Amino acid sequence: MFFYSKIMYPTFLNMHMLQRNISYYTPLLNRSLHLLRDQAYINGKWIGGEKNETFPIYNPVNQSVIKNVPDMDVKDTRLAINAASEAFKSFSKTTAKERSDLLRNWYNLMVEHTEELAEILTKENGKSIAESKAEIKYGNSFVEWFSEEARRIEGTILQTPISNRKLLLYKEPIGVAALITPWNFPHAMITRKAAAALAAGCTCVIKPSEETPLTALALADLAEKAGFPHGTVNVITTSLKNSPNVGRELCENPNVKVLSFTGSTAVGKILYKQSASTIKRLCLELGGNASFIVFDSANLDIAVQGAMLSKFRNCGQTCVSANRFFVHSSKFDQFIEMFLSKIQSDIKMGDGSKKEVTHGPLIKESQLNMTRALITDAVEKGAKVHCGGTPLPELGPLFYAPTLITDVTKEMQIYNKEIFGPIAVIHKFETENEVIENSNNTPVGLAGYFYSQDISQIFRVAKQLEVGMVGINEGIISTAEAAFGGVKESGLGREGSRHGVEDFLEIKYVCLGNLKYY
Template sequence: MSKMFPRVLAPLHPLLTKMRSLPAVSKRTYVSEPGNKIRSKLRNPRLFREQAYINGRWTDGRATSRFSVVNPYNGKVIGNCPEMDVSDTTTAIEKAQHAFESFRHSSARQRMGIIRDWFQLMQEHEDDLAIILSHENGRPIEAAKAEIKYAASFFEWFQGEAVRSYGQTVQGSSPENRVMTIKQPIGVVGVLTPWNFPSAMITRKAGAAIAAGCTTVLKPAADTPYSALALAELGEQAGIPPGVFNIVTTEQNVAAVGKQLCEHPTVKKISFTGSTNVGKLLMQQCGDSLKKMSMELGGNAPFVIFDDADMNKAWDGLLAAKFRGAGQTCVCANRVYIQESIADKFIEDFHKLVGAKMVAGDPSATGTSLGPLINLKAREKVERLVKDAREKGAVVVAGGHRSQDEPQTFFPATILDRMSHDMQASREELFGPVVAFYRFKDETELLRMANDSEVGLASYVYTEQLTQAWRAAELLQTGMVGINTGMISDPVAPFGGIKQSGFGREGGSVGIEEFQNVKTITLGGVQL
C-alpha cells in the first residue's frame, strides 16, 4: 500500500486489512527479453507489466502458455502475457465480489481520494504511459500523449462525481408516508475494452464504476494489454484495495472469458465497447441473468458540410474527426456529405491540406502524424472497401493503394470523391485513413442519405446558419452531434449512440448512474 496518501486511506484501514488476509495469488514475476527493451525507455520500468492483476497481486494464474504482443508499426514482439482462461476469470470474479462486500460501504470521499490520486499519478507518468501505448497501439507519440491526457481526465471527472451522487425525496400519496430514493453500487462489473483507445476506454468505465462503489473485472484487448496493466500498477500506488480492480489477459480464450463474465451470476453489469456483432452476442449471453449493460458499438458517422460553412473550420474539423488514430475510432467521419455547389473547391483545398498535415512514419518519431493500422487484417479491410468503391465509380483524389516500401500495416491518407450508397463503405465502418465524399443537393436529400444507416453513434454538421444547424442536429439519427467541431468526446458530456450503435451513456453526470441501482425507501405511519 502506498505511503503517499495516509489521510485518504486511514479510514479504509480495516477494509484493507481484511482484504489482505485473503489467500495470496502467485507473485512470480515474468520478465521477457522484448519487455526489457520497452522498460529501458521508461522512467518508471515497473509500469511495463507482463502478468495479469487479480486481488492486488501480479499473477500468471493457471495459465500454461503466453501470447505475444507486437508493435503494429514493425511487427516486432514487445512482450507477452499469460493466456488465462475461464477458471482464472472465475477467480477474478470471486475476488471482486469479496472486495465488493466491504468496498461498497466505503465513503464517497474515500473513493474520491483514491481516484484523485490515480489521476495525479497518470499525470506524473504521462510520458511513460504514452510510450507504452504507442508501442502496442501504433499511435504516433504526440497523439499517444494526447490520449493519456484524455484518459486521465475521466479520473479527474469521476473523482468529483463520486461525491455528487444524489437521491430524492418524493411527496407520497398518503399523508402518513415519506418517500425517498438512494443510489447504491450495482456490484461486480465486467469491463471489456477495445484496442483503439487502450487507456481512455478503461478510465471512462472503471473510473465511473469505482466512483460508484463497484468492483471490476477487466478484459483488455489482446492487442493492447500493457496500457491496462500500467493503469493497475498506478492504481495500486493510489491505494485501490485488492480485488477492486482486476485484469484478466487472454488472446485465444477471448470468447470463453467474455462468455463467463456475461453468464456468471455474481457479475451484475457488463460495460462493453466494440463491434455491433459482438455486442449482440454478449446481450444474448447476458439474457438469462438479466444483467444491466452499457453497449458502445459500431458507428458510421456522417460529416455534413453545407454550402455556407466556414471552410477553415470544416477542413480542421474533418482532419480531426477523420484521421485521429489513423481513422480507427468509432466516431470517425465515415461518410462526408458535401453540398454540390462547394464540393470541387473544398475537396481540392482539403487534398492540399492532407498532403501537408498527414505525415506517415515511425510512431515514435515526433513529426509523425499518421501511424499504422492495428494489424494486417485491418489494412486488408480498408483495401477491400476502397477497391469496391473504385469499381463502382468512386474517384481517387489521393492515396488509394499502399506502397510496397511501407510497412504491411500502413495505408496512406486517401481521399475518395463521387461516393454512392451502393458502395460497401457506406454500410461498413472504414476504420482507416480514408475520406469518402458524397455530394448532396439540399437538406431533404442529405437527411435521407445520412439517416440511411442501421447505426447511429455520432454525426457532425458544419454551417453558419443557427436554425439549419439546430434542425440538422435534431433530425440526424445519432446519439451525439458536433456542430462546427470535429471533437465531441469530453468527460463532462454523455457519450453513446442509438439504433444498433448501442445503449447506455458513459461520461457526464449520467455516467456514474450506469453503475448504480436506485432504491426507493418508504417510511409509513408518520403522524403530525
C-alpha cells in the first residue's frame, strides 16, 4: 500500500484574506525555528521509534535534508493507539466547554505562530510562503470553528407513542480516531480532521505523509502547549517503507473506532477493505476529476481569474483542482488568449521562500515524471501545447512549467485522468447537454465549477452535475462553515461545517419506561 495522497484545499491568494498583521510577501527569516521537531509525539512525550531508525525529510526546491525523523513501525503505532485509548477514558467525559477552551487555546497559539508554521510548511512542501500562510489561515479556521461547534453537539428528546415512556437520543464520542493525512496541505488536513474529533470528545492518532511530517509535529507541539491531556493528540512518523504496515494497523486495530483519510481513491479502497474486519467507521476524502465549464454567457474576466486559482494553486496538486476545462465554442479562442496572458503575467516560479515567487516545485520526482509523461504522450498523439510543457531544471530538480494544451483526444492518457500537476487541458463544446454528459463521465465526483450569467442555466447545471461540491462563478469554494466531500468514488462522509463532527459521534438511544407522571 502506498500512501500517495491527493487532496483538496482552497488557497486564499488575495492579500486581504491573510492573517491579521502578517505581511503577504514576507521572506523566510534566517532564525531558529522553535517548532521544527525531529521526534514523534506519543502520550505527551517526544520520542523516537523503538528501533531508533530515522528517515530524511527533503526540501523539494533543492533536495536538501531539513530534518531526520523517527521511522516508526507497527509496534510504535500500537503504543500510540494504546495511549489514545487510555486517554479516551477521561477525555470523553470532559464537558463541551472544556474541550472548546482547549481548541480555542490551540487556535490562538496557531495564530500567534503563523509565521513559523508557514516557514516550516514551505520548507517541506515547497509551496510559496504566500500560499503557506494562506493554508495556515485556512487550517486555523477549522480549529476556531470546531472550538465553537463543540458546544453545539446536542441530543434529542423524541415524541413517544406510549404515555409512560421517555425516548432520548444521546450523542457520544466514538473513541480513538486514526487520521491519515496527505502531503499537499499538511496543516489544513490535520486541523480539519483533528479539531472535529477533539470537539466530539475523541482522541487522535495522526499519521502525516512521509513527505511532510514536520508541520504535523509543529501542530503537536502547539497542542501540548494548549493544554491537551497526554495521549489525546499523538503523531507518529513513518517512511514509505513502513507506511503500508502502519496503515494496516490503524485499520485493523480494534481500539481504533474511526479512520479518517484524505488521499487517492486507489489507497482509499485498500483502507476500506482493511477496515472491514473491525467494521470501522470511515471518513474518506478521495480523488477528484473536476470539470471547469465556461458557458457562452460567462464573464470571461471572472472565469479566467477563477481558472488561475482553481488550476494552479499548489501547482495543480489538489484534488479539487480544475482538471478538465470545457469552453463554449463562441468563447474558446478568447478564453485561451486571456488565460495564456494571465499565466504568463501572474505566475513566478522559484524557491517559495523568496518574496517574489508565487509557485514552487512539485513535491517529488514521481510527480514530475508523471506530469512529463502525460504531456509527452499527448504531444506525440497530436495535442497542441500553447505554453509550458517542459521541466525547468534551471530552477531545481522538481520544477515544471505551467502548461496549457488543446486538441486533446480520448486516445491520450491525459484525457480523463486526474492530472495533479500544473497542466490545463482545454476542450471545446457546443451544447449544455453535451458538456454535462462529458463532465459526469467519470467514476469520481468531488468538485465541479462552471461559469454562467444565465440564472435558469445556473440552477439546471448545478443540479445535474454529479459532484459533492459546486462552484458557480467561483474558483475557490471551501470554507470551515461548508460541508466538504464528494460522491461516487470520491469518498464517504463530510468534513467541516456542522456535519464535520458526525463521523466522530455515536447515537445512543435510551428508552425510559414505566414512568409515573401523576
